[in-house]
Amino acid sequence: MNSDIDIKYLVVAGISVMLVLFAGFLILLIFSQRKKLKYQQNMQKLREEQQNQLIEAAVKSEETERHRIAETLHDEVGAILSSAKLHLLGIKAETLDSGDQQLHEKGRTLMNEVIQKVRGISHNLHSNILKEFGLNEAVRDFIKKTVNSSAIEAETALDEAYTSSGHDTDISTYRMVQELVNNILKYANASRILISSTLKNDTLHLVIYHNGEGLTQKEFEDLTFKKEGLGLKNIRNRIILLKGEIQFTKDDDGYRIHIDVPVKPATA
Numbered sequence: 001m002n003s004d005i006d007i008k009y010l011v012v013a014g015i016s017v018m019l020v021l022f023a024g025f026l027i028l029l030i031f032s033q034r035k036k037l038k039y040q041q042n043m044q045k046l047r048e049e050q051q052n053q054l055i056e057a058a059v060k061s062e063e064t065e066r067h068r069i070a071e072t073l074h075d076e077v078g079a080i081l082s083s084a085k086l087h088l089l090g091i092k093a094e095t096l097d098s099g100d101q102q103l104h105e106k107g108r109t110l111m112n113e114v115i116q117k118v119r120g121i122s123h124n125l126h127s128n129i130l131k132e133f134g135l136n137e138a139v140r141d142f143i144k145k146t147v148n149s150s151a152i153e154a155e156t157a158l159d160e161a162y163t164s165s166g167h168d169t170d171i172s173t174y175r176m177v178q179e180l181v182n183n184i185l186k187y188a189n190a191s192r193i194l195i196s197s198t199l200k201n202d203t204l205h206l207v208i209y210h211n212g213e214g215l216t217q218k219e220f221e222d223l224t225f226k227k228e229g230l231g232l233k234n235i236r237n238r239i240i241l242l243k244g245e246i247q248f249t250k251d252d253d254g255y256r257i258h259i260d261v262p263v264k265p266a267t268a
Contacts, residue, residue: 062234077118085111120145127171134163135170139177139195147181147193157196162204165263172238173206173261176246179231180208180257188212188255199263206259214255217248 088111093104130138136158147154164170177195184190190212198205215223223229224236239246244261 081111081115081118085115127174130170130174131167135174136160136162136197138170138174142174142178143181143193143195147185152185152191152193154193155195157194159197159199159204162197162199162263165204165261169242169261169263172242173204173259176235176238176259177206177208179235183231184208184210184212184214188214190254192254202263204261204263206261208257208259209254211254214250214257215248216250220246220248 085108088104088108091104093101096104127138129141136156139158140156143154143156181193181195184193188210190210192209192211194207194209196207196209220232224233235246239259242261244259246260247258249256249258
């Protein structure tokens with residue numbers, strides 16, 4: 001009888017030990033998995049931080065180069081063109097025959113056009129108006145000087161409640177608008193463009209509408225990985241840096257590009 005009881009105790013003890021060991025193994029396994037998951041999360045976070053640092057460095061380098069080119073165009077090329085114009089105007093047209101007078105007038109007209117073009121390019125590359133008057137005014141000025149000079153009807157409907165979320169955010173948003181509008185002018189064959197914005201819940205929502213031929217979301221994503229999609233790749237990088245979103249959609253009346261950018265809360 002005692003022997004049977006001893007055996008039962010041994011069996012129960014053995015089972016208890018096995019359960020404890022099994023529970024210990026499960027706890028160790030769970031701990032190991034959590035540690036592994038945390039390591040993977042840390043590595044993913046590190047990769048994202050490194051990617052953001054590379055993107056930020058590339059964006060800053062691009063902006064620095066834009067400013068350098070703008071200053072070169074304004075200070076050097078602009079000065080040379082202005083000097084050439086003075087020399088051209090120094091020629092007394094009345095002493096020329098009719099053929100040379102026509103050439104002189106044509107040269108003067110072309111010189112004026114080139115000077116205006118150089119000034120426009122320098123102005124678009126530089127961001128002084130953005131620093132001084134803000135994103136809304138910079139977009140309006142860009143549309144006025146770039147789009148309205150063509151045969152395209154262009155409008156803006158920008159939320160005046162938005163002032164600024166810092167120069168880096170504004171400059172990246174402005175550059176995206178520039179790149180997207182320039183692409184529309186080059187490829188869409190559109191006759192109308194509308195840029196609107198709404199500030200809601202600390203998010204600036206921009207919409208660029210046009211009635212030409214546009215991109216789908218898949219086409220945009222595919223082009224960002226191709227050599228010819230450098231401009232779109234820059235847009236994707238800026239969106240990543242801003243932690244924003246961009247969406248290309250098509251409606252019955254045309255194409256829309258939706259850009260959502262997180263912004264700093266407005267201070268009272």
